[in-house]
Amino acid sequence: MDAGDSTHPLPDNHHGLHYMAFMAHISRARDSRRYLEIGVSQGHLLSHIHTETAIAVDPSFQISFNVSENKKAVTLIQAPSDTFFAEYDYEALANGTLDLAFLDGMHTFEYLLRDFYNTEAISSNRTLIVMHDCMPLNAEMADRDQKRSAETGVSTRFPYHWTGDVWKIIPILQTYRPDLRVIYVDCPPTGLVCVTNLDPHSSILKDCYFQIVDEFRALKNDLDAIGAMYRGIEITSSAVITNDHDLTLYFGG
Numbered sequence: 001m002d003a004g005d006s007t008h009p010l011p012d013n014h015h016g017l018h019y020m021a022f023m024a025h026i027s028r029a030r031d032s033r034r035y036l037e038i039g040v041s042q043g044h045l046l047s048h049i050h051t052e053t054a055i056a057v058d059p060s061f062q063i064s065f066n067v068s069e070n071k072k073a074v075t076l077i078q079a080p081s082d083t084f085f086a087e088y089d090y091e092a093l094a095n096g097t098l099d100l101a102f103l104d105g106m107h108t109f110e111y112l113l114r115d116f117y118n119t120e121a122i123s124s125n126r127t128l129i130v131m132h133d134c135m136p137l138n139a140e141m142a143d144r145d146q147k148r149s150a151e152t153g154v155s156t157r158f159p160y161h162w163t164g165d166v167w168k169i170i171p172i173l174q175t176y177r178p179d180l181r182v183i184y185v186d187c188p189p190t191g192l193v194c195v196t197n198l199d200p201h202s203s204i205l206k207d208c209y210f211q212i213v214d215e216f217r218a219l220k221n222d223l224d225a226i227g228a229m230y231r232g233i234e235i236t237s238s239a240v241i242t243n244d245h246d247l248t249l250y251f252g253g
């Protein structure tokens with residue numbers, strides 16, 4: 001089934017490479033030396049990333065994987081991302097500029113909006129920011145309330161897949177940052193949104209924060225609204241991206 005069909009507004013699934021395999025490939029193929037992950041939990045994804053330096057941020061780590069695999073240095077900052085961005089100097093901590101970031105912290109759109117603009121502010125125009133969980137597959141997983149999502153989603157095809165309403169970052173960036181290059185990738189379970197052509201000096205999202213929050217809080221978080229988001233994007237195959245020898249076609253140099 002195609003995304004955006006009016007009788008079935010959401011895709012039935014994402015059929016590409018699992019997001020961890022995709023991220024492992026991207027980190028190797030782009031020779032990413034400095035990696036930032038917001039929202040780390042057990043460190044499962046982090047253990048797959050190839051990099052020299054990783055900074056990992058989570059208010060409540062549950063590390064149970066070998067996160068030092070394929071890295072020279074890993075720094076764990078046990079704090080909410082807002083605290084991390086307010087109190088730490090990324091470049092001093094990582095000894096250089098950010099190459100690759102994965103945003104997977106609190107799953108409500110206003111948190112992801114702040115994580116995005118704070119990460120962009122420490123980026124260069126070569127940095128790639130990847131956001132998780134922005135392409136939900138039903139309304140239950142998109143509920144802002146994680147507990148209610150677990151209760152209503154338990155009898156769906158995707159129990160305990162909580163995305164919250166971070167999908168709203170897609171129309172936010174389309175509206176406020178048309179200058180960004182955004183690629184929507186079909187990685188299960190819930191898609192990846194890859195952003196390049198970043199501008200660390202852009203203050204539009206931060207300056208308009210309350211206007212954006214009020215505008216997008218008013219946007220419904222239901223099947224029709226999520227379906228409209230899907231009709232406004234084109235999904236790229238992760239298999240095509242990872243088979244291509246030249247990733248600069250997608251993500252720049």
Ligand SMILES: C[S@@+](CC[C@H](N)C(=O)[O-])C[C@H]1O[C@@H](n2cnc3c(N)ncnc32)[C@H](O)[C@@H]1O
Nearest residue numbers: 039040041044045058059060080081104105106
């Ligand atoms: C889905 S898990 C991350 C999974 C991990 N990225 C992976 O793929 O293996 C989400 C994590 O976000 C963390 N989190 C929640 N609020 C946060 C915040 N304000 N800042 C940073 N992380 C947060 C939670 O503690 C949780 O561990």
